[in-house]
Amino acid sequence: MVNYCFPFKEEDKLKNVSVLLVLIAAVLWGTTGTAQTFAPENANPVVIGAVRLAVGGLALLLFVVFQRKLTLKNWPFGVTLVAALSMAAYQPLFFQAVSMTGVAIGTVVAIGSAPILAGILEWLVRRRLPNKKWWLATVVAITGSLLLFSNTNEGEMSLSPLGIIMALGAGLSFAIYTLVSKQLLERHASEVVVAIVFTLSAIMLTPILFIYDLSWLFQVNGVGVALHLGIFATAIAYLLFVRGLTGITASSAVTFSLAEPLTAAMLGVFLVGEYLPLLSWIGVGLLFVGLGVLSYTPKKAPSKKVDKQIS
Numbered sequence: 001m002v003n004y005c006f007p008f009k010e011e012d013k014l015k016n017v018s019v020l021l022v023l024i025a026a027v028l029w030g031t032t033g034t035a036q037t038f039a040p041e042n043a044n045p046v047v048i049g050a051v052r053l054a055v056g057g058l059a060l061l062l063f064v065v066f067q068r069k070l071t072l073k074n075w076p077f078g079v080t081l082v083a084a085l086s087m088a089a090y091q092p093l094f095f096q097a098v099s100m101t102g103v104a105i106g107t108v109v110a111i112g113s114a115p116i117l118a119g120i121l122e123w124l125v126r127r128r129l130p131n132k133k134w135w136l137a138t139v140v141a142i143t144g145s146l147l148l149f150s151n152t153n154e155g156e157m158s159l160s161p162l163g164i165i166m167a168l169g170a171g172l173s174f175a176i177y178t179l180v181s182k183q184l185l186e187r188h189a190s191e192v193v194v195a196i197v198f199t200l201s202a203i204m205l206t207p208i209l210f211i212y213d214l215s216w217l218f219q220v221n222g223v224g225v226a227l228h229l230g231i232f233a234t235a236i237a238y239l240l241f242v243r244g245l246t247g248i249t250a251s252s253a254v255t256f257s258l259a260e261p262l263t264a265a266m267l268g269v270f271l272v273g274e275y276l277p278l279l280s281w282i283g284v285g286l287l288f289v290g291l292g293v294l295s296y297t298p299k300k301a302p303s304k305k306v307d308k309q310i311s
Contacts, residue, residue, distance in 0.1 A: 012297055018247025019295050022256040025241035030263025032233050034271060039225040040216035045099070047212045048229065049091035050205040055230020057202035060195035060239065069192055076187075079180055084200035086177035091205065094170040100163030104149040109164055111261060112142040113171035118254040121179050130251045133293060138251075141258045141290025147283030148265055148276075174257075179250045181242050190243045198238065255294055262287045 036048060064070045098106035115138045119130045130138075177197075184193045216222040245253050265284060268274035276284075 014247040015297065016295075018244040019256060021240045021244035022248070022253050023259050023291070023295075025237040025244065026257045026259035027263045028233050028237035028240075029257070029260040031267060032229055033264045034267040035225050035228050035233065037272060038221055040219050040222050042213055043216040043222065043225070044212045045095045046092055047208060047214065048225075049095055050202075050208040051217065051226050052229040052234050053088070053091065053198060053202040053205055054209070055226055056234025056238070057195075057198035057200075059231050059235040060191070061199050063235070064192050064195040067191070069189060070195070071192070072196075075196070076184070079183060080193075080196055080200065083177050083180040083184065083197045084204065086173045086180065087197060088201040088204040090170050090173040090177065092208075093166045093173060097163050097167035097170055100160045101167065105159070106163065106167050107261060108142075108146050108149050109167035110170040110174075111258060112145050113168050114174045115142065115251060115255040115258065117172050118175035118178055119251040121175055122249060122251045125179060128249070130249070134249075134252060134255065137290045137294035138255045139290075140286050140293065141255060144283040144286030144288075144290055145258060145261050147286065148261060148280050150279050150283070175250075175254060178245070178254050182245045182250045182253075185242065185246055190246065191239055194235075194239050194242050198234070252294060256291060258287060259291060262291075 032052075036043070036045070039048065061070075094106070094110050097110060100106070101109070119134065119138070123129045181193060181197070184197075217226060241253065241257075244256075248256075262284060265276065265280070269276055
C-alpha cells in the first residue's frame with residue numbers, strides 16, 4: 001500500500017484562515033471612525049476609547065466565564081500586564097497624537113510605524129527577521145496609507161514633535177501588544193488571553209471615566225455607538241485578531257491590520273459620502289497590492305512519502 005502525505009496542506013490552511021481572521025478584525029476596526037460620527041457632539045474621543053475598552057473587556061470576560069474557560073492557575077501575570085499596559089496606552093496616545101498633529105499625520109505615523117516596529121521587536125525578542133516578501137508588502141502598504149491620507153486639508157496638519165512622538169508611542173504599543181499576545185497564545189486559549197488582557201486594560205483606563213463628561217452615554221445614539229465599538233470593534237475584532245496570531249507571525253499580523261484605514265476610507269466614501277481624490281485612490285490600490293503580496297502563498301509541489309505495507 002502506498003500512502004501519500006501532504007504535510008504542507010494543513011500548514012497552508014492554518015495560515016490562510018489566520019490571515020482571513022486578522023483581515024476581518026481590521027475591517028471591524030475600520031468601522032470605528034464612521035461609528036464615532038454618529039456619537040453625540042459632546043462625546044470626547046479619549047472617553048470613547050476608554051468606554052470602548054470597558055464594554056469590550058466586560059463582554060469578553062462574560063464570554064469566557066459563561067464558557068467556563070476562565071482559569072488563573074499558573075497564569076503569567078507579568079507578561080499579561082505588559083500586554084494590558086500596551087493596549088491601555090494605545091488609546092490615549094493615538095487620540096492625543098491625532099489631536100496634536102491632525103488625522104493624516106497622526107494616523108499614518110501610528111498605523112504606519114506599527115508594522116516596522118513589530119518586525120524589529122520580533123527580530124530582537126524572537127531572533128526572527130521578517131522575510132523579503134514581508135518588507136516589500138509592508139513598504140507598499142505603508143506608502144498606500146500615506147497616499148490615502150494625503151487628501152487631508154493642510155490646515156488641519158501640524159508637525160508637532162510631541163504629537164509625532166505620541167503617534168510613534170501608539171504604534172509601539174500596538175506592536176508590543178501583538179508580540180506579547182503571540183507569546184501568551186503558546187500556553188493559553190485565545191479567548192481567555194483577550195478577556196484577561198482587555199479587562200485589565202479597561203480597569204487601567206477607568207479613571208478617565210471620572211474626569212470627562214459621560215452624559216452622551218445616556219442618549220440612544222451614544223449607547224448604540226458604545227455597544228458597537230465595544231462589542232464588534234473591540235471584543236469580536238480582537239478575539240479574531242488574537243486567534244489569527246496562532247497561524248502567522250506577529251509582524252505579518254500587524255501589517256495585515258493596515259486593512260483598517262482601507263476600510264475606514266471605503267466606509268467614508270460609500271456610507272458617509274466623503275470625496276477621495278485620485279492620489280488617495282492610488283493609495284487604496286497600493287494597500288490592496290501590499291496586503292495581496294503578503295497573503296499570497298505560492299503553490300508547493302506535494303512531497304510524497306511512500307510507505308510499503310506487506311499484506
